[in-house]
Amino acid sequence: xxxxxxxxxxxxxxxxxxxxxxxxxxxxxxxxxxxxxxxxxxxxxxxxxxxxxxxxxxxxxxxxxxxxxxxxxxxxxxxxxxxxxxxxxxxxxxxxxxxxxxxxxxxxxxxxxxxxxxxxxxxxxxxxxxxxxxxxxxxxxxxxxxxxxxxxxxxxxxxxxxxxxxxxxxxxxxxxxxxxxxxxxxxxxxxxxxxxxxxxxxxxxxxxxxxxxxxxxxx
Amino acid sequence: xxxxxxxxxxxxxxxxxxxxxxxxxxxxxxxxxxxxxxxxxxxxxxxxxxxxxxxxxxxxxxxxxxxxxxxxxxxxxxxxxxxxxxxxxxxxxxxxxxxxxx
Numbered sequence: 001x002x003x004x005x006x007x008x009x010x011x012x013x014x015x016x017x018x019x020x021x022x023x024x025x026x027x028x029x030x031x032x033x034x035x036x037x038x039x040x041x042x043x044x045x046x047x048x049x050x051x052x053x054x055x056x057x058x059x060x061x062x063x064x065x066x067x068x069x070x071x072x073x074x075x076x077x078x079x080x081x082x083x084x085x086x087x088x089x090x091x092x093x094x095x096x097x098x099x100x101x102x103x104x105x106x107x108x109x110x111x112x113x114x115x116x117x118x119x120x121x122x123x124x125x126x127x128x129x130x131x132x133x134x135x136x137x138x139x140x141x142x143x144x145x146x147x148x149x150x151x152x153x154x155x156x157x158x159x160x161x162x163x164x165x166x167x168x169x170x171x172x173x174x175x176x177x178x179x180x181x182x183x184x185x186x187x188x189x190x191x192x193x194x195x196x197x198x199x200x201x202x203x204x205x206x207x208x209x210x211x212x213x214x215x216x217x218x219x
Numbered sequence: 220x221x222x223x224x225x226x227x228x229x230x231x232x233x234x235x236x237x238x239x240x241x242x243x244x245x246x247x248x249x250x251x252x253x254x255x256x257x258x259x260x261x262x263x264x265x266x267x268x269x270x271x272x273x274x275x276x277x278x279x280x281x282x283x284x285x286x287x288x289x290x291x292x293x294x295x296x297x298x299x300x301x302x303x304x305x306x307x308x309x310x311x312x313x314x315x316x317x318x319x320x321x
Binding site: 026027030031034035037038041042045046048049052053056057071075078079082083085086088089090093096097198199202203205206209210212213214217218 | 225227228230233234236237240241244247248251261264265267268271272275276279280285286288289292293295296297299300303304307308311312
C-alpha cells in the first residue's frame with residue numbers, strides 16, 4: 001500500500017498545486033514558451049527590418065560585401081545547427097520513453113555541436129578582425145569599394161552576434177538540463193524543461209536558417 | 220489518467236526530418252551556382268528557408284500534433300513581423316533623399 005502511494009507521489013512531485021493535472025501544467029508551460037518565442041521572433045524581426053531597409057537602399061553593397069563571408073563555413077555551421085536540432089529532438093524522445101541515459105547523451109552531443117558552431121563563428125570573426133573588418137566607425141578594411149561597407153558589417157555583427165548569444169544561452173540551459181537529469185528530475189511523466197528548452201533551441205536554428213542565405217549566399 | 224498521450228516521434232522519423240533539412244541546405248547552396256536573375260535568387264533563397272523553417276516548426280517543435288493555438292501564435296508573430304517590414308518599407312523605399320548620414 002505504502003509502495004503504491006510512494007510511486008504516485010514520485011510521479012506527481014513536479015505538479016504545482018494551481019494546476020488540475022500534469023497535462024494541464026505541461027500545456028501551460030508550452031503555451032508560455034510559444035509566447036516567449038513570438039517575442040523572440042519580433043526581437044530578431046527588428047534586426048531583419050534593418051537588414052531589409054539597407055538592402056533595398058544599397059543592393060550592390062550587399063553583393064560586394066557578402067563575398068567576404070565564407071560560404072563553406074556558413075554551410076557547415078548550418079549543418080551543425082540542424083544536427084543539433086535533431087539531437088535535441090532525440091533527447092526529448094528519450095525523456096518521453098524514460099531513457100534518462102539517452103537523454104543525457106543526446107544533450108551532451110547537442111552541447112558539443114553548439115560549441116562547434118561557436119568555435120567556427122569565433123574563427124570567422126577573428127579572420128575579419130584581422131582584416132580590419134570591424135563594425136561601424138572602427139571599420140578599416142580597404143577591400144570593398146563602397147563607402148557604406150561598414151554598415152553591412154554592422155548589420156552582420158549585430159545579427160550573428162545576437163544569434164550567437166542565443167546559442168551560448170542555449171548551451172547554459174542544456175548544461176543545466178544535464179545536471180537536473182543526472183539528479184533524476186526527469187521521467188516520462190515530467191520532462192517539461194527539456195521540451196521547453198528544445199523549442200527554444202529549434203527557434204535559434206530557424207533564425208540561422210534565414211541568416212545563412214541572407215548573409216552568405218548573395219552570390 | 221492523463222487526457223491524451225503526448226506525441227512521440229520515432230527515431231527513424233526524426234532522422235528523416237534531419238536528412239530532409241540537410242538536403243534542403245545543400246539545395247539552397249546549389250541554387251547560387253545556377254545564376255538566377257536578380258529578384259528571383261532572393262525569392263528562391265527565402266522560399267527554401269521558409270520550407271525549412273516550416274519543417275522544423277511542424278516536426279521538431281511538434282506543432283503538427285500540438286494544440287492549434289501554439290501554431291496561431293507562431294503565425295501571428297510572422298504576420299506582425301511582415302507588418303513591421305511593410306510599413307517600414309512604405310517609408311524608406313519612397314524617400315527622395317535617403318537619410319543623409321545613413
